[in-house]
Amino acid sequence: MKKFLALTLAILMLVALLAGCGGQQEEAAPPAQNGSAEPSGGEEAGGGEEAFTRFEDMETVEVYMMAWGQWDGFEQVAEEINKITEEKLNVHCNLHQIFIAQYANEMGMMLAAQETIDLCMIGAGGASSFSSMSSQNMLTPLNEYLPVYAPELYGMMQKYLPANTVDGNMLAVPALRMYNTSEWLFMRTDILEHLGLTEEAMAIDSWSDFEALLQKVYEAEDSLPAELQTNCILGQQNGSGGVIAYNGLDYVSDDFAGNKAYDYLGLMYLAVDPETNEVMPWIISDETKALFDRMYDYYNAGYIYKDAATSTDYSDNMMAAGMCFAYFCNGEYGAAENKSSTTGRNLTGFVAVPIGITTSYVNSWGWGIPSTAESPEAAAALLNLMYTDPEIENLLVWGIRGRDYELNEEGEAYFLDGAQYQGLEFFYGNQFNAYPSVGQGGDFRQRQWEDNESAPLSPYFGLTVDSTAITNELTAVQAVIDKYYPTLGCGAVKADTVWEQFKQELYDAGLQAVIDHYQAAVDAFVG
Amino acid sequence: MNKKRTTDYTGVISREDIVYQVIVNVLLILLSLAAILPFLLILSSSLTDDYVLTRFGYNFFPRAFSAYAYEFVFSRNGAYVLHSAWLTLLVTIIGTSLSLLIAPLLAYPLSRRDFKYARFFTFLVFFTMLFNGGIVPSYIMWSQVFHVKNTIWALIFPGMLFNGFFIILYKNYFATNIHPSLIEAARIDGAGEWQIYFRIVLPLSLPILATIGLMVGLGYWNNWTNGLYYITDQKLFTLQQLLKNIIENIRALADIAGGSFPVSEIPSNSVRMAMAVIGIVPIMILYPFFQNAFIAGIAIGGVKE
Numbered sequence: 001m002k003k004f005l006a007l008t009l010a011i012l013m014l015v016a017l018l019a020g021c022g023g024q025q026e027e028a029a030p031p032a033q034n035g036s037a038e039p040s041g042g043e044e045a046g047g048g049e050e051a052f053t054r055f056e057d058m059e060t061v062e063v064y065m066m067a068w069g070q071w072d073g074f075e076q077v078a079e080e081i082n083k084i085t086e087e088k089l090n091v092h093c094n095l096h097q098i099f100i101a102q103y104a105n106e107m108g109m110m111l112a113a114q115e116t117i118d119l120c121m122i123g124a125g126g127a128s129s130f131s132s133m134s135s136q137n138m139l140t141p142l143n144e145y146l147p148v149y150a151p152e153l154y155g156m157m158q159k160y161l162p163a164n165t166v167d168g169n170m171l172a173v174p175a176l177r178m179y180n181t182s183e184w185l186f187m188r189t190d191i192l193e194h195l196g197l198t199e200e201a202m203a204i205d206s207w208s209d210f211e212a213l214l215q216k217v218y219e220a221e222d223s224l225p226a227e228l229q230t231n232c233i234l235g236q237q238n239g240s241g242g243v244i245a246y247n248g249l250d251y252v253s254d255d256f257a258g259n260k261a262y263d264y265l266g267l268m269y270l271a272v273d274p275e276t277n278e279v280m281p282w283i284i285s286d287e288t289k290a291l292f293d294r295m296y297d298y299y300n301a302g303y304i305y306k307d308a309a310t311s312t313d314y315s316d317n318m319m320a321a322g323m324c325f326a327y328f329c330n331g332e333y334g335a336a337e338n339k340s341s342t343t344g345r346n347l348t349g350f351v352a353v354p355i356g357i358t359t360s361y362v363n364s365w366g367w368g369i370p371s372t373a374e375s376p377e378a379a380a381a382l383l384n385l386m387y388t389d390p391e392i393e394n395l396l397v398w399g400i401r402g403r404d405y406e407l408n409e410e411g412e413a414y415f416l417d418g419a420q421y422q423g424l425e426f427f428y429g430n431q432f433n434a435y436p437s438v439g440q441g442g443d444f445r446q447r448q449w450e451d452n453e454s455a456p457l458s459p460y461f462g463l464t465v466d467s468t469a470i471t472n473e474l475t476a477v478q479a480v481i482d483k484y485y486p487t488l489g490c491g492a493v494k495a496d497t498v499w500e501q502f503k504q505e506l507y508d509a510g511l512q513a514v515i516d517h518y519q520a521a522v523d524a525f526v527g
Numbered sequence: 528m529n530k531k532r533t534t535d536y537t538g539v540i541s542r543e544d545i546v547y548q549v550i551v552n553v554l555l556i557l558l559s560l561a562a563i564l565p566f567l568l569i570l571s572s573s574l575t576d577d578y579v580l581t582r583f584g585y586n587f588f589p590r591a592f593s594a595y596a597y598e599f600v601f602s603r604n605g606a607y608v609l610h611s612a613w614l615t616l617l618v619t620i621i622g623t624s625l626s627l628l629i630a631p632l633l634a635y636p637l638s639r640r641d642f643k644y645a646r647f648f649t650f651l652v653f654f655t656m657l658f659n660g661g662i663v664p665s666y667i668m669w670s671q672v673f674h675v676k677n678t679i680w681a682l683i684f685p686g687m688l689f690n691g692f693f694i695i696l697y698k699n700y701f702a703t704n705i706h707p708s709l710i711e712a713a714r715i716d717g718a719g720e721w722q723i724y725f726r727i728v729l730p731l732s733l734p735i736l737a738t739i740g741l742m743v744g745l746g747y748w749n750n751w752t753n754g755l756y757y758i759t760d761q762k763l764f765t766l767q768q769l770l771k772n773i774i775e776n777i778r779a780l781a782d783i784a785g786g787s788f789p790v791s792e793i794p795s796n797s798v799r800m801a802m803a804v805i806g807i808v809p810i811m812i813l814y815p816f817f818q819n820a821f822i823a824g825i826a827i828g829g830v831k832e
Contacts, residue, residue: 068776068778069776070607070761097759098759099772099775100776100779101775102759106755109662109756112663113671116669313796317795318581318820321577321582323582
């Protein structure tokens with residue numbers, strides 16, 4: 001009996017082991033290796049023949065996208081979208097919304113279970129991030145689908161497609177949105193006006209000017225009327241304790257014009273020197289230490305929120321609650337107006353450091369055709385329509401006109417009370433096709449576009465690093481940073497007291513292995 | 528704790544007793560406060576103006592009273608919150624009832640000394656406590672074999688209906704408290720196995736049924752993982768999943784969208800507290816009704832034949 005039980009146990013364990021090893025997909029071969037993709041019932045395309053316009057037979061596409069809220073009205077939005085897609089392409093799309101909080105988890109499960117997904121949003125981190133999906137071969141290469149079934153999109157996105165291209169395979173299309181970001185400084189206009197410091201604030205172009213202003217506001221704090229008093233002069237930037245972003249940013253120059261931004265390849269604690277192509281551990285660089293020292297001085301001077309190291313409040317929340325006079329924040333073109341609108345406070349803002357366009361920012365949101373797609377051609381054609389048809393974009397962003405939003409005379413849109421659906425402008429295909437919001441101006445999208453087009457591309461644009469081989473090191477290094485950064489970033493701790501220990505723990509966690517891995521990728525990229 | 532009472536025959540309590548009572552009561556009061564005070568803080572915070580809460584921190588008495596947090600949850604998501612609450616209640620009732628029906632049916636034969644294969648099946652049950660297929664195989668099984676995805680059964684069956692631990696608890700209770708002579712007597716009187724089970728065994732097992740029933744019910748009420756894996760249809764979100772999603776959705780967007788998202792849409796501290804209250808209060812209301820049976824169930828282990 002005992003032998004029988006032992007044998008049964010052994011067999012069961014072996015079966016469990018094999019079950020756990022299963023689920024590997026066959027590597028999706030790029031279409032080029034299989035010959036040209038044949039349109040399923042559509043017209044022939046390419047090679048001087050008539051371009052694809054519409055499928056002969058109705059195609060059905062399963063589309064999965066993120067939702068940020070519960071919207072009863074989305075069904076009608078989907079119906080309106082299908083009216084357009086069925087007329088123009090003979091494609092019916094089943095639009096599935098999944099809450100953003102569970103999107104990554106759900107997509108990972110569905111792809112592992114080989115469920116049919118023809119088109120899906122990429123983003124929100126985790127299993128649905130581009131790096132994760134591309135490294136696990138979950139995306140169909142689009143090299144031959146885009147030129148044939150999405151020619152307008154292909155032409156429009158030529159400049160940005162490298163952000164989602166790995167080893168020559170275009171694996172996704174980035175959402176066309178504002179890519180040019182900067183580190184901004186925002187200050188409360190009402191406090192500046194009350195203290196007569198508006199002109200001085202607008203003239204700030206150096207750390208010295210900024211510190212002089214902070215000093216004046218700090219000294220005048222007690223004399224301010226109750227509605228203008230704050231808990232602190234300088235609020236934290238995010239819920240991690242940092243007052244100002246450090247990732248790839250060099251603030252050593254007193255003159256703001258001398259501030260520099262390096263590409264950090266999507267990893268906050270690294271940066272690449274474009275002159276030498278050297279990957280630097282930026283978090284423990286002299287420049288970052290100087291930044292932490294500056295924050296320490298501010299903290300001791302009483303400028304910074306005393307609970308910044310432990311508070312999980314976001315800068316916008318703090319500003320809206322009247323907790324701080326100023327804060328640093330990453331923003332895009334029109335950020336000052338945007339922040340004033342989101343926080344409910346009139347803010348004066350200017351760019352402290354222009355960052356430019358990086359791969360990691362561009363490919364953080366987009367669309368991909370998973371390897372489980374049954375209608376990749378139809379999915380590509382649908383994608384083309386999403387990026388080129390303003391009607392579809394506005395249905396996704398604003399909903400149904402008259403029910404969810406209305407337009408004013410300037411062509412700006414605003415949500416109505418009781419709107420049954422609300423989207424987000426940066427979520428979908430082409431942000432520049434969406435109506436601007438009230439206050440941005442009717443020509444806002446045109447100005448945004450010009451700002452985007454004029455921004456410099458990182459010299460490493462197109463480099464996506466597959467970090468699967470160093471997952472353990474990445475986790476360990478991040479844990480060390482999470483331990484030290486909250487207190488260093490807000491200046492609660494003097495950097496000198498923990499610096500050597502911080503560096504040692506980082507290298508013990510495997511920082512050098514991370515640097516070497518990224519360096520090899522950079523060297524291969526620059527050839 | 529076996530403390531020898533030193534009460535004399537006149538009923539006068541000794542000094543040692545008084546000291547003992549004072550110490551025990553103080554300790555229990557402190558422990559009770561440690562359990563109650565955080566909830567009072569949450570309740571107070573949920574009724575405090577959010578800006579005041581953010582600026583001045585938490586307080587047992589709201590510095591500036593505001594019901595905005597509840598307005599936000601119920602007006603913005605009101606219909607969904609109530610719908611989810613009813614759905615969660617329904618799932619809890621159905622799931623607990625099924626569990627109380629099925630699990631003892633497996634455990635009872637295992638407790639019978641005259642069941643030839645009891646050890647083998649007990650081993651199988653015990654084995655499942657140590658090993659399982661993992662999340663992905665489970666997902667594939669439930670979604671593609673049993674097709675429960677986006678159905679109410681996805682909230683009831685996967686991983687929740689019963690587990691090996693409860694089966695073992697039932698088994699041990701039956702073995703300890705249902706004497707074979709009772710079953711023998713019933714058999715002599717002409718009762719069949721089903722009659723013995725439903726008319727003798729189950730009525731004598733009310734404490735364990737109540738105890739495990741409460742644990743299973745609480746498990747269903749608090750569960751959100753089944754919803755996370757198997758439910759994407761918002762109409763089938765349980766209360767915990769809905770509340771979790773509301774908070775995490777907006778927090779994810781605040782992380783991702785940065786300045787592109789209106790702060791007023793972000794469930795602030797007071798709204799998070801309100802959601803915690805909404806999740807806890809129904810259980811707090813129901814618990815007193817099950818308390819006696821729960822305590823009796825905990826004492827089961829000390830009862831010997």
